[in-house]
Amino acid sequence: MKESQAVDTTVDLGGISLRNPVLTASGTFGYGTEFAPFLDLRRIGGFVAKSLTLEPRVGNPPPRIAEAPSGMLNAISLENVGVEAFIGEKLPAIPEGVTVIASAFETDIDRYAEVCKRLTGVPRIAGLEINASCPHVKSGGIEFGQDPAVLGQLVRATRQATSLPLLVKLSPNVTHIAEMARVCEGEGASGISLINAVQALEVDPETRRPLLANGLGGLSGPAIRPIALRMVWQASQAVSIPICGIGGIISAADAVKFLLCGATAVQVGTSNYLQPSIAADVADGLVEYAKRHGIPRIRDLVGELEFPSR
Ligand SMILES: Cc1cc2nc3c(=O)[nH]c(=O)nc-3n(C[C@H](O)[C@H](O)[C@H](O)COP(=O)(O)O)c2cc1C
Numbered sequence: 001m002k003e004s005q006a007v008d009t010t011v012d013l014g015g016i017s018l019r020n021p022v023l024t025a026s027g028t029f030g031y032g033t034e035f036a037p038f039l040d041l042r043r044i045g046g047f048v049a050k051s052l053t054l055e056p057r058v059g060n061p062p063p064r065i066a067e068a069p070s071g072m073l074n075a076i077s078l079e080n081v082g083v084e085a086f087i088g089e090k091l092p093a094i095p096e097g098v099t100v101i102a103s104a105f106e107t108d109i110d111r112y113a114e115v116c117k118r119l120t121g122v123p124r125i126a127g128l129e130i131n132a133s134c135p136h137v138k139s140g141g142i143e144f145g146q147d148p149a150v151l152g153q154l155v156r157a158t159r160q161a162t163s164l165p166l167l168v169k170l171s172p173n174v175t176h177i178a179e180m181a182r183v184c185e186g187e188g189a190s191g192i193s194l195i196n197a198v199q200a201l202e203v204d205p206e207t208r209r210p211l212l213a214n215g216l217g218g219l220s221g222p223a224i225r226p227i228a229l230r231m232v233w234q235a236s237q238a239v240s241i242p243i244c245g246i247g248g249i250i251s252a253a254d255a256v257k258f259l260l261c262g263a264t265a266v267q268v269g270t271s272n273y274l275q276p277s278i279a280a281d282v283a284d285g286l287v288e289y290a291k292r293h294g295i296p297r298i299r300d301l302v303g304e305l306e307f308p309s310r
Pocket residue numbers: 025026027028050051072074076078103131169195196197219220221222224246247248249267268269270271
């Protein structure tokens with residue numbers, strides 16, 4: 001490949017065509033428009049909007065974010081404008097040509113399916129991601145993504161509710177991620193996104209209380225990246241549907257690591273708070289990496305990790 005030759009950055013994420021494999025992660029990029037002053041949203045593959053519930057939802061009381069070593073803890077608890085306000089007010093404000101993936105969250109399976117139904121057929125929505133994995137919102141005491149049987153029911157119901165490409169966002173708070181990935185594939189998911197935040201606790205020794213008002217929170221940022229890479233790699237060995245890798249990406253090199261471990265695309269989360277245009281820099285950096293290594297198509301990197309055989 002010649003230096004002057006253009007790199008093909010396009011990827012297909014389970015039926016969602018992306019101009020490049022760099023998305024931004026749900027809950028860290030608002031509804032897209034908040035970031036428009038900082039970057040041309042067409043420089044990235046697209047964004048996943050904040051998870052939506054049927055009705056507007058107020059999150060946990062503060063403090064609900066806290067700093068952690070190489071990351072942050074949050075227990076926002078899915079505060080959002082609700083599905084109707086997203087469709088009526090937020091979506092029309094997003095510039096043309098930007099790929100939008102909507103995220104659904106609810107407290108029971110029928111309501112999840114209803115959110116998916118309402119988002120289907122809405123112009124501008126290229127696909128759905130169902131958040132089966134919020135580490136600080138529980139139904140019946142567990143995350144939806146922690147029990148394979150419940151996860152299977154959730155994927156089946158949401159799959160039936162929508163004709164859009166359906167990504168299922170999995171929890172890292174499980175023992176066997178490969179089993180969860182297989183359940184999603186078996187129930188017809190178009191792809192898998194992983195990981196969500198890792199359940200965590202930070203403590204103030206003076207007050208002897210947790211730092212977050214909620215007690216527990218979700219750890220995100222570079223601190224979780226090696227966990228995320230391990231889980232993406234394990235899931236990619238178990239299924240043939242595409243994977244979207246998430247967790248602590250702060251550079252193009254980090255994105256390359258996820259592609260090598262088997263991710264078709266990636267999402268940038270917490271680092272948007274440090275540098276709001278970082279996702280576009282990651283996308284540009286992928287092209288530089290491909291040129292430097294003589295790779296004509298970014299997708300040729302997917303799954304190319306040379307893992308030691310035992
Ligand atoms: C403040 C905050 C809010 C989040 N809200 C959501 C959400 O609404 N839906 C969701 O699926 N994930 C949510 N996440 C999880 C992220 O999308 C992502 O999976 C996680 O932070 C790991 O990626 P990162 O290390 O790049 O941040 C949130 C994360 C943070 C830090």
